[in-house]
Amino acid sequence: AGARLRFEQVSAKWPNDADAMAALGYIARRQGRWDQARDYLQRAAELDPLSQQARLDVPSTLFSMRDFAGARRSVDAALNIWPDAAQLVGIKALILQALGELDQAKDVLNGVQPGAEDSDAIDAIYYQAVYTRHYAGAINTLEALLAQDKATGSPVVLVGALYLYLGDLKRLAGDATGAKAYYNLVRDEFLPELKRQPGNALMVNILALSYAGLGERESAMKYVDQLVRLVPVTTDALDGATWERTRAQIWARFGERERAIPAIARLLKLPAGVLTPAILRLDPDFDKLRGDKRFEALLVEDSEP
Numbered sequence: 001a002g003a004r005l006r007f008e009q010v011s012a013k014w015p016n017d018a019d020a021m022a023a024l025g026y027i028a029r030r031q032g033r034w035d036q037a038r039d040y041l042q043r044a045a046e047l048d049p050l051s052q053q054a055r056l057d058v059p060s061t062l063f064s065m066r067d068f069a070g071a072r073r074s075v076d077a078a079l080n081i082w083p084d085a086a087q088l089v090g091i092k093a094l095i096l097q098a099l100g101e102l103d104q105a106k107d108v109l110n111g112v113q114p115g116a117e118d119s120d121a122i123d124a125i126y127y128q129a130v131y132t133r134h135y136a137g138a139i140n141t142l143e144a145l146l147a148q149d150k151a152t153g154s155p156v157v158l159v160g161a162l163y164l165y166l167g168d169l170k171r172l173a174g175d176a177t178g179a180k181a182y183y184n185l186v187r188d189e190f191l192p193e194l195k196r197q198p199g200n201a202l203m204v205n206i207l208a209l210s211y212a213g214l215g216e217r218e219s220a221m222k223y224v225d226q227l228v229r230l231v232p233v234t235t236d237a238l239d240g241a242t243w244e245r246t247r248a249q250i251w252a253r254f255g256e257r258e259r260a261i262p263a264i265a266r267l268l269k270l271p272a273g274v275l276t277p278a279i280l281r282l283d284p285d286f287d288k289l290r291g292d293k294r295f296e297a298l299l300v301e302d303s304e305p
Helices: 002-013 018-030 034-047 052-064 068-081 086-098 102-109 119-132 136-152 156-172 176-196 201-214 217-230 239-253 257-267 277-282 284-289 293-298
Strands: none
Touching (some): 002 018, 018 052, 034 052, 052 068, 068 086, 102 119, 119 136, 119 156, 136 156, 156 201, 201 217, 217 239, 239 257, 257 293
């Protein structure tokens, strides 16, 4: 709230300052003022149309708002300027995946080579493998990226995310030994680091999912409950919903239908942390819910607001 007031003062004095306008958009997203966030970020992109970050913020926000058509138009306009920008390619692929258009997402991702900073592209490569249940190519890509990053030095959270993704992909591919090795790397690196950064929600999220991957239910639940308490959706509409999605996925993975299904129904109505009927149909995390009439009802496209 304090930052909002200061940036409103800055923006009133310098109404054509794109950075102040973008900051107001970021704050509005966190506070759940989604329409205002969209308007601020669109205005920032208009003020600085050759800023790739400004042009990425708009489709990312529209995606969170479930305006998939608007997000596609926005990212396509940016890709006309930067056709090889991995982050823009990544957000377009994530939009297509959320709609279940996996063949188009595959074409979009063809040839993309993300760097350490290209989180949307890394996410899209991972989810494409998960949703299509074809894992080998993504494993090769992410292992190469991990080797490159470890050679040059990467933030610990990025390396942990790659460990997690590789653990998941190997688990889903049937390589239990390889999966366990990656999950254990997360635990070995993050547990001591979390003592130094107890409020780091990104680390808590990765730990919760890694323990779930190891099948250690009690530890997974401990960390995911800590995660939702740490950043509730009532105080952060952007990350809070994402962490609620993590909790719903972990509940689903352990077959806790009475908890998972109502949580998923709630998430389908929230911005951010986007779940869609298509993702629910495709993601193996939800396989243990299949056959339950309450879950099957959520797979109908009309369930999506």
